[in-house]
Each structure stands twice: as structure tokens, then as C-alpha cells.
Amino acid sequence: MRVALFVPCFINQLFPDVGRATLAVLENAGCEVYVPLGQTCCGQPPFNSGLVDEARRAADHFAAQFQGVDAIVTPSGSCAAMVRCHYPSLPGQTPLSVPPTYELCQFLVDVLNRLDHGAxxxxxxxxxxxxxxxxxxxxxxxxxxxxxxxxxxxxxxxxxxxxxxxxxxxxxxxxxxxxxxxxxxxxxxxxxxxxxxxxxxxxxxxxxxxxxxxxxxxxxxxxxxxxxxxxxxx
Amino acid sequence: MRRIDELLQRLRDASAALPAIEHPGPFDVPDERDPLALLEERVCALGPDGESSFAIVEDNDALLTRLRADYPERLRAEWVVGDEAAAPMFYRFGLTEAHHLVARSGTIVLDVARALESLSSLVVEEHVVVASVDRVVMTLDQLPPLARGAKTRILISGPSRTADIEKTLVIPAHGPCRTALYLVRGTLDFGALVSRFFSSSDRGAG
Amino acid sequence: MKGKTLEHRARRQLSQSGLADTLYRATQRAVDKRNATIEDHAEWERRRDHARQIKLHTLCRIDELLAQFIERAQANGFVVHAALDAEEARRIALRICRDHGVTRVIKGKSMVSEEIALNPALEAAGIEVTESDLGELIVQLLGQAPAHITAPAIHLAVEEILTLFRERLAYELPSELRFEGAAIPPRQRSAIARDLTLAARRFLQRRFLRAQLGFSGANFLIADSGRLVLLENEANIRLSTTLPRVHVAIAGFDKLIPSHDDLATFLHLLPTSSTGQRLTSYVSEIGDGDGRHIILLDNGRSQLLADAEHYDLLSCIRCGACSNVCPIFRNIGGHGYGGVYSGPIGAALLPHLGGIDAYGDLPFASSLCGACSSICPVGIPIHERLLEWRERAQRARGTSGEKLIARAFAWLIERPAWFAAAATTYPLAQSFSRLLPVLRRWSSERDLPEMPRQTFLEWIADEGRETQRREEER
The missing domain is CATH 3.40.50 (Rossmann fold)
Structure with a gap:
């Protein structure tokens, strides 16, 4: 399975070990993992402040970065929820097209159905x-x-x-x-x-x-x- | 009347743009459990310190015998029965016929023409309820419409209670402290039960 | 003292010692009981969906259904009134009191009566008003507003109620319950709570008997039967609506449900969500209308009904479950919200009913954890309504510093190199955190994490092969 790894901006910045661990878990589970270097932020900060136009700009950037994969996986329930639950309601002329996005645990359990990672x-x-x-x-x-x-x-x-x-x-x-x-x-x-x-x-x-x-x-x-x-x- | 029409007009205007949503229809609740056994469990659970009791007796005669045994003071104590509407506060006992019983919530259902006629379940220390076992339904969804002539329905699930002070459960608040439920197999004859239970020829036994 | 903003009120509430302890204890207990009851309720989620659909169906046909309710209620003998705002509702209530020569009123718990400020109006007309719900009586005697939609005295400890009853009801603690010091020993708390409850019972019995008019709200109005439904545990509502000659019920039109057959669903959902009970001790479905009045209230609701994005807030059944799970409510209590309704549903409703000027900040004071939406028995996505309020507030505002920052942030998001470069200022910002308001608000009580040597994406780029190999394969 070909997945893209989305490492939320503050994890990238402050907790890079979490990003490395996520990559290791996914590869160990047999996924082919792709890490787009142009990824930045999902847009949740402006969205939660009610600034939906700015959030939409972030979503457009996100969508452009993460194409051509079976799934996007991220080690954050909050950022995954932003993409899954709130992207569809953002304003904009064209509909957003983003591959199915999962939080890491959700992906391992619901998609891969793989519970034991030998940890x-x-x-x-x-x-x-x-x-x-x-x-x-x-x-x-x-x-x-x-x-x-x-x-x-x-x-x-x-x-x-x-x-x-x-x-x-x-x-x-x-x-x-x-x-x-x-x-x-x-x-x-x-x-x-x-x-x-x-x-x-x-x-x-x-x-x-x-x-x-x-x-x-x-x-x-x-x-x-x-x-x-x-x-x-x- | 003018104000009512004004309100209705406002609502007509305001709801005009709302999406049309269908009524979902009846709600079906499959439940395989035995309603009578569940009723007993739930009624008793509502009065964990003996504030609720439950008994099943074979017929009207057995019910009379049981009530006489459980309430030997029946002629001395103050009772309010069925739909007597006079209301000093409070009577010692109230005797009521339940029209239905709901197993899941341990509920006693009274159908009355006026709320005032339910006083025997309200301004009493102990509420004695009699009903026929064939009046038990599983859930509230299965309750039949109000009995003929009734305009008000009272549902009673356990004794009067409050937990307004630090969530401490206190029984009673204003209504009865105790509810005793007696079910009879077969048809209950409430009128005959009342007249025999309070018959003065039995005074000696009281 | 009423603070102007939630920030002010929150500061005041947070500084009240023991308040949050009391609130956490009481609300957690209610939530635990609710969760335990639901375990036995296999169809709970299906029931929630069912209820939501009934409510939304009712709202889209509210004019027809309310007309049907009015017609059938009148046929049952009720006198039906309509009040477009709070002032009209008070006027109608006062007129009914005057028409019947009423000087003493007993009340069942009603949030709508708080909404229209009924008690002060009755008292100003020389009418004695007694709240008969124990929690309501306590806050009435204290001169406070209810601190929770269903549990008005949730914020008070037994000690405070003991002092109150001593002062106002001439209560004396029985000798066997006396204790040393200011705090009641844990072993005696429930015995004293019980004795206080019985004291209130004795006080209220006299009030029930001498009241000439009983006042109540309504939990549901049933269109096809013209009956009104009241839920309670104490029996005070039954007494208030049965003993006095006259009964006046006041309800928003949003209490309507289409049919008697729909009632069971709401009877399943409301008490369980509220207290974890399968059903309240008493449910009165009143259809004998002689001597009874119903006042139907709008007071801003029809305007909310016209709001196609938010009208589902009118499907709220006032169970209070969203308050019970809300971490904001648990810290500041109902009085922190500054309005009649509180908790997450209050934060979403008050700007509609009381205006954005007074309550516009409530939707911002939320971590958006979504616990309210998950527990709501009629499936209102409450935290999404809060998010939409934020969007509306931003649209209404002109250019602000916050908007400029957001715009700059969006500009950076679209430019990964700049975004990464901006992030390198973090250690600098961290060392000057006392000067930067945003960081100061974080770091006054919390440490900031250290900056690692390398970001994750820098590591990926350095390693090269990880991404590159896959890029080549594409």
C-alpha cells in the first residue's frame, strides 16, 4: 500500500522523533511511504479562529502536496480530523480532492487491521x-x-x-x-x-x-x- | 388569538427555507428478555433500600389475602383510594390500579380523566399499586394509547427522590417514600378488591 | 457582580475556592451514571438518530404542527396564549394572576421562566413566589440564578446550604448530627443533606397547600394530542400542577413533538442523559386542560429557526449532559456564562437569543474538544456550531491584527521554504518569551519544549534516499 506521511508542522518542528517513529511503524507494517517535502500545515489554527478563507488556502496547499497515494497517514488525531471532518465544509470555488486521511492508530487498526507491531x-x-x-x-x-x-x-x-x-x-x-x-x-x-x-x-x-x-x-x-x-x- | 396567528405566521416564514425532513416512523426495539422478570428486577432496583417492592399473586382472592396480611392496619390508617379527589396532605397509604407497566424502566402507568384523580399516588407516604400481569409491556415504545375517557397519563418509576444537595440521593422529596407493586395473574377486579379490602365486616381482623 | 466578558467571569469563578472541585465531582458522577445506563441500552445510537430526525422534521413543519397542537389543546380545555417576547409573556402571566385574584404562586422548575425573568415581575406585583424544586428553592433563597440547566444548586456545598437554611428557614441541626468546626465530616454529609431535604419538604408542604396558582414549564408539547409533558423526580411539579386551582405552563414552541408515539424516544433519552436514570420518578402527560393555561413563547426563537445553518439548536431538550462533560463548564459553572442558559449549548444559543454583542465571546472560549457533540442525545453537533459562530464573528469584524497574522501564516503555508525558515525563529522567540504576548500567555504557567537540532523534514531531506527513491519510482 502506497501511503503519504503527513507530519504536522509542530511535530516536524518540535518532536521530529515522533515523525521518525511513525515512518518506522508504517514501513515495518509493509507500507510504501512517501514523505512530500513541501508539506507545511493543515490549516487548523486559522480554521479554529474562524478564518476559513485562510484555512482553505492551507487546504489547497495540502491537497497539492498529497496526491497519487492510497492514503495519507498522520501521527495526530487533531490534524487528521481537520482534513477528514472539516475540509469538506471549507468555502471555495472548486471541491477539494484529498486522498483518504487517517490518524496513525486508526489507519493501523481500521485499514491495515494490524494490531501487533512487535513492540x-x-x-x-x-x-x-x-x-x-x-x-x-x-x-x-x-x-x-x-x-x-x-x-x-x-x-x-x-x-x-x-x-x-x-x-x-x-x-x-x-x-x-x-x-x-x-x-x-x-x-x-x-x-x-x-x-x-x-x-x-x-x-x-x-x-x-x-x-x-x-x-x-x-x-x-x-x-x-x-x-x-x-x-x-x- | 391575534398573537397566536402572528406567531404562526412568523413560524411559517422562518421555516419556509428549511430542508424538508421526513418523520422517521416508528422505532422498533427488539428485546428477547422476559418482561415480567425484567420488571421485577427494575422495580426493585428503583428502591435499593426497600423503597420499592414487587409481588405476583395467583388471583384476586390471593391478592386480597396478601394485602390484608401486608397492611393489617388497613382500617385504622388513612387511605386514599383510586380517584377520590379530596386532598388533605398527607395520607398514610394510597391504593391505585395501574393501567400498564413498563419492564425496562420499572414504570407504573396511570391513566386518569384529571390529574387530581391521581392523588392516591401522590399525597401519600406509601403507594400501593395493583395490576394484572397481562398489562406489562417491554419498553415505553410499546405503551398503548390512553385508556378510554382518560385525558392525562402519569408515569411513576420509583419513589419520589431528589439529589439536589451535593448529588446525595434522598428519598422521599415530596411524594411517596415507598411504592409496593402487586401483580395478579388473570384479570384484576379493582372495584371488588377495594370494597372487600375495606369491608367493615372484616373490622375484627384489622 | 456580572463580568462583561467570559474572561472576566471565568477569572472570578476560577478564584472561588472549591467551586471547580464541587462541579467536577457532581458532573463526573452524572456522566458515569449515564455511561453505565447506556451500556444496557443497545439501541442508544440509533435512538439518537431517530430523535434528531423527529426534531428536525418537527422544525421544518413547525407552523402546521403548532397550529394542530393549539387546536387540540384548546379542545382539551387549555387556554392557549402566544407571547412574541419576554415582556409579553410576563404581561400574560400577570394578567392570569390578576384575573384569578392570585397572591401566592408555587413554581415547578422552568428555565423559560428564568429566560423571561418571571419571578421579579410577579414579586413586583406583590405576589409571593415559591420555587418548589429543591435546587431552585436553594438558589432562590440565595438570590442567585440556577448554575446548571437541570441541577440549579450543583455549585453549592452542604455547608453553604446548611447556613442558608439556618438563616432563612429557621433550621436547626438535630443534636445527633451536630459537628465541630466549619467543615462537615465526610461521614455526616449525606445524613445532613437528607435532613436538609426533609426540612425543605416541611417548608414547601405549607406553600403547596396555600398556593392559588401553580406555574411550570414543559418538557414536551405533543401536537396530535394537545397535551403537555413534564418530567421530574421530586413530585413537586405534580403537586404544583395538581393542587392549586390554576395552572400556567410556559414553553418555547421548540418543545413541540409531532405525536404521542414519539414521546417514548425522548423519555428514553432525556433522563438517562441528564442523571443516568432510565426514567425520572414522575412523568406527567397532562391533557385535562380545565383551569390550565399554556403560554407559547417565541423570544428570538423564530429568528433562529430561519437560520438554516443553526436551527437545529432548537432541537435541544435541555438535558444538561453537554454541561456535565464540558471542561469549561466544570471549571466555571453556569454563572460563568453570564446568561440563563449555560454550558456548550448555552454558548451556542445565547448569542442567538441574547445577542452577539453580549455573548459573542462565548463560542471562542472553548477548546473545541467535541465532548458535547458526542454526548448530545439529539445529535446536535454543538462544537461545530461554536466553530461557525467564530467564522461569523470574523466575517463581521473588519481587518484585525489576528486576521493579518492569519493571512501571513497562510502565505507561509503556501511557501514551504519560507515556512521552514520562519520556524527557525522559535529558539529566539523562546528566549524572548516574556516579551511576546502570545508566548507569555503560554509560558506564564507552562514550560515550552526545547527545539531539537533538526526538524523531521530536514532529516528526511538529509537522508535523501527515503523520499528520493520513491520520487524516482513514480
Whole structure:
């Protein structure tokens, strides 16, 4: 299967290991992976601010970059939801044509139907599935299906598993008090638990939670689910 | 009337451009469970501390015997029966005939001509309900239309409750503290039950 | 004090110690119960779709169906009134009170009566008004507005209610429940909550008996039977609508459903979404209309109906589930929204009903997590409505700094080399984060991640073969 890897702009910039891990997981699963070097941003920041014309320009650029593949795969539920759920509603003269786009876990489970990636990670892990993965892609179970097959990994449930981390893109800087309050509540529920790391499907959520935890010296090692799945091969 | 017409005109104008959406038709709920067993489970679950009880008896005679045994104070205590409309607040007991029962939600259905006639289920400490087992339906979807002559329907699912203070469940709020449901196999004769249950010739037994 | 913007109100609400703790505890409990009940409800998703279709069908034929409702309700003996706005609704209510010489009113819980500010109007006319729902009574005695669509006193701790009842209802704690210190020991909380509830019961019993008129809202109006439907747990609504001689129900026309056969679907969805119950303790489907009035309210709804993109907001059945899962609501509570309706549905509705000037910022105060849309029992994509409000707000605004930035950002997106070059300024920006407002708002309470040596795309380009090989194969 010929897939294009879309590495969201902030992952490219701040978390390149997540991009490398995603590439490794996809290749290990037998995909032929193509990485367009002209890719930039899916357009979610202007879209969430209500600036749909600017978002459409981003979408047009995105569509031009990602042609001629069977699927586009990205290690972010939020960016995948932008393409899958919101591109169709963007204004514009011509309809947008984009190959089917999936978040990594969703792709591995729903398209490849491949749950075991031979990964090993010894320890107790909290899981944070990004809200757009659950509420827009309706694929909140996929990360669990994959992580349950990682050897050595024990999943630690938290009361706050389904709570938003408070990131919300521009929301995090437009309403910092609310954003911080939301993230703090989520972290507070982790405190009494016995865990070694937090596994997330979205690096943006990870950035929010880690940024908060570091400021208050609450140890929190954040791993992206791609890094966990690539674990045995790196 | 002028205002009503004005409102309707506004709505006609406002909805003119909306997409036409068909009514989806009836909702079908396949459920293989035994309605009577489920009713018992659900009625009892509504009063986890004994606020709800459930019993099935064979016939009208057995029902009378059972009620006499369970309510030996029947002639001394204050009762309000069926559609008596006088209403001091509160009676000790109310005795009501349910027209239907809904298994899934543990619901007692009363059809009355006026809401005031449902007082025997409202201004009482303990609500005693009798009905025939053939009046049990699985879900609310299967409830028949209101009984002939009835204009109001009251659904009762468990005792009066509130959780407005720190989500602490408190029973009762304003209505009955307890609901006791008695089902009879075969046809229930509520009129005869009432007159025999309260018959003064039985006073000695009370 | 009413803050002008959500930002102001949020700051005030967040600074109230214990408020968010109380809200998180109460809402999480409601959500957990809802989820547990749904597990037994195999057809839940199908039921949601069904309900949405019934509601949208009703709205597109609302004029015919409402006319049918009015005709049948009148045939049942109800006196039906229409009020185009809040002022008219208050006038009608006052006229009914005057016509019957009413001086004492008992009320069942009604959000629409809050919307039209009924209580102050009745009180100004010298009428005693008593809220009979326990939560509503508590907020009424405190002089507050309800803090949640279905759980008005959700923001209060037992201690606060105890103090209130001591002051206003001459309540005395029974000796066996007395405790030392300011905080009630955990073991005694539920016993005291219970005793307070019974005290309210005793207080309200007298009010039920002496009220000459009962006031209520309506959860549903049934077109083909001309009946109105009320859901509750306490039996206070049954008492309020049964004991007094006169009953007045007020409802928005959006409460309409076509047929008696449709009611079951909504009875399944509403209580489960609200509290996790399979059904509320009481449902009254009232069709004996003698001595009863119905006031049908517009108050901005018909304007929303004409909005083909947003009219489905009128299908809301006011279960409050979206508030229960909303992380914003859980932190600021209903009073943070500054209007009658709160939570995500309030943020989408208030700009329609109360105007964009007063409530235009609500749709922006959301992380767009979408939990509201996932839980909504009638399938309203609430967070998408918030997104559309943002779009509308931007269209209405002239050129702004934000728009210029977005335009520059879009320009960069279309130029990968420039986009990459712009990103290299991050370490610089990071070291000056105190000077840049955007970064300052992030970094005042959160660390920023470190910049890695190489971006992912730089690595891919350096490795070359990864992409190149595939480019050649194409």
C-alpha cells in the first residue's frame, strides 16, 4: 500500500522523533511511504479562529502536496480530523480532492487491521487519547487496541482519561487561565496513580501536559503512541 | 388569538427555507428478555433500600389475602383510594390500579380523566399499586394509547427522590417514600378488591 | 457582580475556592451514571438518530404542527396564549394572576421562566413566589440564578446550604448530627443533606397547600394530542400542577413533538442523559386542560429557526449532559456564562437569543474538544456550531491584527521554504518569551519544549534516499 506521511508542522518542528517513529511503524507494517517535502500545515489554527478563507488556502496547499497515494497517514488525531471532518465544509470555488486521511492508530487498526507491531515497552502507562480522535474521528478505541498488544506495557486507567487536556490550539493562549485549569485538573487525577509514563496520540496534548507538569516539578515522561509502537525496532 | 396567528405566521416564514425532513416512523426495539422478570428486577432496583417492592399473586382472592396480611392496619390508617379527589396532605397509604407497566424502566402507568384523580399516588407516604400481569409491556415504545375517557397519563418509576444537595440521593422529596407493586395473574377486579379490602365486616381482623 | 466578558467571569469563578472541585465531582458522577445506563441500552445510537430526525422534521413543519397542537389543546380545555417576547409573556402571566385574584404562586422548575425573568415581575406585583424544586428553592433563597440547566444548586456545598437554611428557614441541626468546626465530616454529609431535604419538604408542604396558582414549564408539547409533558423526580411539579386551582405552563414552541408515539424516544433519552436514570420518578402527560393555561413563547426563537445553518439548536431538550462533560463548564459553572442558559449549548444559543454583542465571546472560549457533540442525545453537533459562530464573528469584524497574522501564516503555508525558515525563529522567540504576548500567555504557567537540532523534514531531506527513491519510482 502506497501511503503519504503527513507530519504536522509542530511535530516536524518540535518532536521530529515522533515523525521518525511513525515512518518506522508504517514501513515495518509493509507500507510504501512517501514523505512530500513541501508539506507545511493543515490549516487548523486559522480554521479554529474562524478564518476559513485562510484555512482553505492551507487546504489547497495540502491537497497539492498529497496526491497519487492510497492514503495519507498522520501521527495526530487533531490534524487528521481537520482534513477528514472539516475540509469538506471549507468555502471555495472548486471541491477539494484529498486522498483518504487517517490518524496513525486508526489507519493501523481500521485499514491495515494490524494490531501487533512487535513492540516492547516495560512499565505502567497512562493513556491520553486526543479529543478529536474520540469525538470527531470516532476512533478513540484504536490506540487501546494497539497498546494492549505492546509487550511489557500495563495500561493504567485514570478518572481523567476522557478529559480534555486544555490545549485547544489558539485557545491555549487566548484563554490561558481556563486552558491551564483544565490541564491541571487532568494532571491532578494522575497524582495518586502509580505510573511510569503518559502515552498520547497527539503531541500537542503531550506538550500541554508536559509543559504544565515540568513547571510544577511533577515528573511526567510523555511518549507518543508511534514511539511506543516503534519501540522494538529503534 | 391575534398573537397566536402572528406567531404562526412568523413560524411559517422562518421555516419556509428549511430542508424538508421526513418523520422517521416508528422505532422498533427488539428485546428477547422476559418482561415480567425484567420488571421485577427494575422495580426493585428503583428502591435499593426497600423503597420499592414487587409481588405476583395467583388471583384476586390471593391478592386480597396478601394485602390484608401486608397492611393489617388497613382500617385504622388513612387511605386514599383510586380517584377520590379530596386532598388533605398527607395520607398514610394510597391504593391505585395501574393501567400498564413498563419492564425496562420499572414504570407504573396511570391513566386518569384529571390529574387530581391521581392523588392516591401522590399525597401519600406509601403507594400501593395493583395490576394484572397481562398489562406489562417491554419498553415505553410499546405503551398503548390512553385508556378510554382518560385525558392525562402519569408515569411513576420509583419513589419520589431528589439529589439536589451535593448529588446525595434522598428519598422521599415530596411524594411517596415507598411504592409496593402487586401483580395478579388473570384479570384484576379493582372495584371488588377495594370494597372487600375495606369491608367493615372484616373490622375484627384489622 | 456580572463580568462583561467570559474572561472576566471565568477569572472570578476560577478564584472561588472549591467551586471547580464541587462541579467536577457532581458532573463526573452524572456522566458515569449515564455511561453505565447506556451500556444496557443497545439501541442508544440509533435512538439518537431517530430523535434528531423527529426534531428536525418537527422544525421544518413547525407552523402546521403548532397550529394542530393549539387546536387540540384548546379542545382539551387549555387556554392557549402566544407571547412574541419576554415582556409579553410576563404581561400574560400577570394578567392570569390578576384575573384569578392570585397572591401566592408555587413554581415547578422552568428555565423559560428564568429566560423571561418571571419571578421579579410577579414579586413586583406583590405576589409571593415559591420555587418548589429543591435546587431552585436553594438558589432562590440565595438570590442567585440556577448554575446548571437541570441541577440549579450543583455549585453549592452542604455547608453553604446548611447556613442558608439556618438563616432563612429557621433550621436547626438535630443534636445527633451536630459537628465541630466549619467543615462537615465526610461521614455526616449525606445524613445532613437528607435532613436538609426533609426540612425543605416541611417548608414547601405549607406553600403547596396555600398556593392559588401553580406555574411550570414543559418538557414536551405533543401536537396530535394537545397535551403537555413534564418530567421530574421530586413530585413537586405534580403537586404544583395538581393542587392549586390554576395552572400556567410556559414553553418555547421548540418543545413541540409531532405525536404521542414519539414521546417514548425522548423519555428514553432525556433522563438517562441528564442523571443516568432510565426514567425520572414522575412523568406527567397532562391533557385535562380545565383551569390550565399554556403560554407559547417565541423570544428570538423564530429568528433562529430561519437560520438554516443553526436551527437545529432548537432541537435541544435541555438535558444538561453537554454541561456535565464540558471542561469549561466544570471549571466555571453556569454563572460563568453570564446568561440563563449555560454550558456548550448555552454558548451556542445565547448569542442567538441574547445577542452577539453580549455573548459573542462565548463560542471562542472553548477548546473545541467535541465532548458535547458526542454526548448530545439529539445529535446536535454543538462544537461545530461554536466553530461557525467564530467564522461569523470574523466575517463581521473588519481587518484585525489576528486576521493579518492569519493571512501571513497562510502565505507561509503556501511557501514551504519560507515556512521552514520562519520556524527557525522559535529558539529566539523562546528566549524572548516574556516579551511576546502570545508566548507569555503560554509560558506564564507552562514550560515550552526545547527545539531539537533538526526538524523531521530536514532529516528526511538529509537522508535523501527515503523520499528520493520513491520520487524516482513514480
Amino acid at each position: 516492547t515497552l516495560v512499565g505502567r502507562g497512562l493513556i491520553h487519547v486526543g479529543c478529536h480522535q474520540r469525538n470527531e474521528l470516532h476512533s478513540g478505541d484504536a490506540p487501546f487496541a494497539l497498546l494492549r498488544r505492546v509487550s511489557g506495557l500495563e495500561l493504567v486507567p485514570s478518572l481523567s482519561d476522557e478529559w480534555c487536556c486544555g490545549f485547544g490550539g489558539t485557545f491555549s493562549v487566548n484563554y490561558p487561565r481556563l486552558s491551564v485549569a483544565m490541564g491541571s485538573r487532568k494532571l491532578a487525577a494522575y497524582e495518586p496513580l502509580d505510573y511510569n509514563f503518559l502515552i498520547t496520540t497527539d503531541s500537542s496534548c503531550g506538550m500541554q501536559l508536559q509543559g504544565l507538569a515540568e513547571r510544577r516539578n511533577q515528573g511526567l515522561r510523555v511518549l507518543h503512541v508511534a514511539e511506543v509502537l516503534a519501540g522494538a525496532h529503534s
